[in-house]
Amino acid sequence: MLDFLPAPARGVIASLLLALNTILLCSFLFCVALVKVLPFALTQRLAGWLMSHTHEAWISNNKGWMNLVRRTRWHLSGLQGLDYRHSYLITSNHQSWVDILVLQYVLNRRIQPLKFFLKQELIWVPVIGLAWWALGFPFMKRYSKAYLEKHPEKKGKDLETTRKTCAKFRNNPVGIFNFVEGTRFTEGKHAQQKSPFKYLLKPKAGGIAFVLDAMGEQLESIVNVTIHYPGGRPGFWDLLCGNVKDVVVHFEELKIPPQFIGKNYDQDGEYRLQFQGWINQLWQDKDALLEQMHREYPARQ
Numbered sequence: 001m002l003d004f005l006p007a008p009a010r011g012v013i014a015s016l017l018l019a020l021n022t023i024l025l026c027s028f029l030f031c032v033a034l035v036k037v038l039p040f041a042l043t044q045r046l047a048g049w050l051m052s053h054t055h056e057a058w059i060s061n062n063k064g065w066m067n068l069v070r071r072t073r074w075h076l077s078g079l080q081g082l083d084y085r086h087s088y089l090i091t092s093n094h095q096s097w098v099d100i101l102v103l104q105y106v107l108n109r110r111i112q113p114l115k116f117f118l119k120q121e122l123i124w125v126p127v128i129g130l131a132w133w134a135l136g137f138p139f140m141k142r143y144s145k146a147y148l149e150k151h152p153e154k155k156g157k158d159l160e161t162t163r164k165t166c167a168k169f170r171n172n173p174v175g176i177f178n179f180v181e182g183t184r185f186t187e188g189k190h191a192q193q194k195s196p197f198k199y200l201l202k203p204k205a206g207g208i209a210f211v212l213d214a215m216g217e218q219l220e221s222i223v224n225v226t227i228h229y230p231g232g233r234p235g236f237w238d239l240l241c242g243n244v245k246d247v248v249v250h251f252e253e254l255k256i257p258p259q260f261i262g263k264n265y266d267q268d269g270e271y272r273l274q275f276q277g278w279i280n281q282l283w284q285d286k287d288a289l290l291e292q293m294h295r296e297y298p299a300r301q
Contacts, residue, residue, distance in 0.1 A: 001068065001070075001071065002068055002069050002242070003069075003070060003071075003242065007241035007242065007243060008241065010069040010070075010240070010241050010242045011069075011237055011240040011241035011242075013065075013068075013069070014065045014066075014068070014069050014239075014240040014241070014242070015240055017061075017064075017065040017068075018062065018065060018240070021058060021061040021062060021065075022058070025054055025057060025058045025061075026127070026131055028054060029051060029054050029131060029134050029135070030130065030131075030134065032047050032050045032051055032054070032134070033047070033051075033130065033133075033134040035047045036048070036051070036134065048136065048172070051134055051135055051136065052112070052113060052135075052136075055113040055135055056108055056109055056113055059104045059105070059108040059113065060108060060109075062101060062104065062105070063105050063108065066101070066105065066239070069240070069241065069242030070242030070243070070244065070245070072244050072245065072246065072247055073245060073246045073247070074106070074247055074249070075246065075247070075248040075249070075297060076106060076249050076250075076251075077249075077250045077251070078250050078251035078252055078253070079106070079110065079251050081253055082107075082110050082111050082223070082251070082253070083111070083220070084109065084110065084111055084112065084173070085173055086111070086173055086220035086221075087112070087169060087173045087174045087175070087176070087215075087218050087219050087220055088111055088112075088175050088176070088219060088220055088221060088222070088223050089176050089177075089178065089208065089211055089212070089219050089221075089222045089223070089256075090103070090107075090111075090114060090175055090176065090177045090178075090222075090223045090225060091177070091178050091179065091180050091208060091222065091223070091224060091225065092179060092224075092225035092226070092227055093181065093185070093199070093200055093225075093226055093227055093286060093290070094179040094181050094182075094183065094184050094185060094201075095184060095185045095227065095229065095233045096184060096229075096233050096234055096235060096236070097184075097235075097236045098229075098234050098235070098236060098238070098239045098244065099179075099227055100114075101239065102227060102247055102249065103177070103225065103227075106249055107175070111173075111175045111223075112173050112174050112175040113135075113175060114175045114176075114177040115135070115136065115137045115138065115174060115175060115176055115177065116137065116176065116177045116178060117137075117138050117139075117140050117176070117178070117207075117210070117211065118132060118137055118138070118139050118140070119139070119140065119141075120139045120140060120141045122139070123139055136168070136174075138166055138169075138176070138214075140210070140214075163214050163215070166214050166215040166218070169215060169218055170218060174218075176211055176215070176219070178207050178208050178211060179207075180203040180204060180205070180207065180208055180279065180283075181200065181201040181202070181203060181204065182201075182204045182207065183201065185199070185200065185201055185233070189201055197283060197284070197287040198287055198290070198291065199287055199290040199291070199294075200283055200286060200287050200290070202283075203279045203280065203282075203283045205265070205272075205275050205276045205279040206265060206266075208222075208279070209260075209265035209272075209275050210265060212256065212260055212261060212263075213262075213263065213264060213265055216256060216260065216261035216262065217261060217262070219256060221253050221254055221255050221256060222253070222254045222255075222256055223251055223252070223253055223254075224251070224252040224253075224254055224282060224286070225249065225250070225251055225252075226249070226250045226252075226286050226289050226290060226293070227247070227248070227249050228247075228248040228249075228290060228293040228294065228297060229244065229246070229247060229248075230245075230246045230248065230297040230298060230299050231243075231244065231245050231246060231299050232299065246297065248293050248297050250289060250293075254282075257278065259271075259274070260274075260275055260278070263275075
């Protein structure tokens with residue numbers, strides 16, 4: 001434990017450990033990626049196994065420096081029943097970039113490492129695009145409304161392309177992640193949206209619907225996560241400095257309504273309204289849960 005050091009010193013040490021962890025494991029990952037391109041099923045399976053465990057090792061090492069700078073008090077509930085062998089769609093409220101490391105910390109090796117959909121163009125981002133490809137992040141190709149107006153024959157082709165990309169997950173479990181709010185909560189955004197919720201921004205149903213359109217039949221369930229920080233929303237530097245004293249996380253596993261599988265969110269208006277209503281109800285329940293968390297876990301010194 002480094003809590004005897006001043007917070008800025010802990011932040012510098014944690015930053016160096018995070019950088020070292022990323023450099024070393026990405027270097028190994030890129031070497032394994034050379035094996036992945038070989039056209040042999042055995043080498044591709046071996047490369048996939050190594051990459052997945054490298055991803056988990058990176059998260060485990062991050063857990064190490066998080067515990068080193070501070071013994072955060074974790075208040076967890078609802079984790080029972082999650083299975084490493086199953087595929088899940090995970091969603092959560094979004095308050096800070098710390099949310100991602102919190103989810104990785106808690107879910108590592110309980111389910112498969114979290115992945116999220118990326119625009120196809122991002123594969124060309126130097127270094128990190130290769131890392132995403134190597135780790136098997138699904139890339140999607142989506143056409144703009146303006147493009148589809150000029151080329152109506154392309155309607156549905158983006159989803160078809162994404163389904164083909166996701167076909168590799170049919171025999172390999174995966175954890176697909178999506179922030180339904182689409183952006184981090186701030187008081188300014190909350191006021192600008194005129195959000196009907198006290199602790200949440202308005203949900204954007206399109207992203208999660210796209211995942212269900214592309215791979216709904218492959219998913220075991222949706223894991224609905226609610227995160228609360230009793231000490232207030234932390235920044236990433238707060239995490240590095242060990243200033244996050246308490247984290248409250250509740251997990252709720254939801255079966256995917258069968259009527260939402262195999263539908264096209266963009267082209268089916270009736271389905272779109274039903275799905276938006278379902279997501280809005282989830283958000284009402286989440287807002288009520290956050291209200292309860294604020295009462296049960298007030299800020300502590």
